[in-house]
Amino acid sequence: MKLSESKSSMENVENEQVGRWMKALVDSICDLSCLAAKFRALPDVEKVDNDIYVHRIINPAGVAIPYYGFAYYVEVLLRNDNEICWHMDVSWNEAKWVIETFVSIPGKDCSETIKEFPDRVAHSVDEFIVELKAGTKQLVDCAELIETQRSK
Numbered sequence: 001m002k003l004s005e006s007k008s009s010m011e012n013v014e015n016e017q018v019g020r021w022m023k024a025l026v027d028s029i030c031d032l033s034c035l036a037a038k039f040r041a042l043p044d045v046e047k048v049d050n051d052i053y054v055h056r057i058i059n060p061a062g063v064a065i066p067y068y069g070f071a072y073y074v075e076v077l078l079r080n081d082n083e084i085c086w087h088m089d090v091s092w093n094e095a096k097w098v099i100e101t102f103v104s105i106p107g108k109d110c111s112e113t114i115k116e117f118p119d120r121v122a123h124s125v126d127e128f129i130v131e132l133k134a135g136t137k138q139l140v141d142c143a144e145l146i147e148t149q150r151s152k
Helices: 003-040 125-141 143-150
Strands: 045-057 067-078 083-092 097-105 112-116 120-122
Touching: 003 045, 003 067, 003 083, 003 125, 003 143, 067 143, 083 125, 083 143, 097 125, 097 143, 112 143, 120 125
Parallel strands: none
Antiparallel strands: 045 067, 067 083, 083 097, 097 112, 097 120
């Protein structure tokens, strides 16, 4: 095999991995956007905000490896003025991806987590896809936590 053929083969593998990573990300965003739409359809919901944002920290806590990430949230304001928010935070560096998922409500001084899931860690694209799907499913599957804010 020639060097150019080897390089082309590696590029194809990388492109395929990027494509699968992006599809998993889009699928996750779609699932969480559907959760937001479900909440918007409820009669006692005043407002639903959902969005994704990206972040980059060059030197977190003295670590030399840059930290990149994105977060997605679905925040629901009920007509009784109670709020609840579903969060997904994905960070990565050269070594791994970490996926954090939790549900929170506003607290007196800061948000209060009412449901937290164990962090999901992935070291390959294949692991990332599996963990992202599972983390997204956890958030979608706990949509009933809105009931904790309806009754207050």
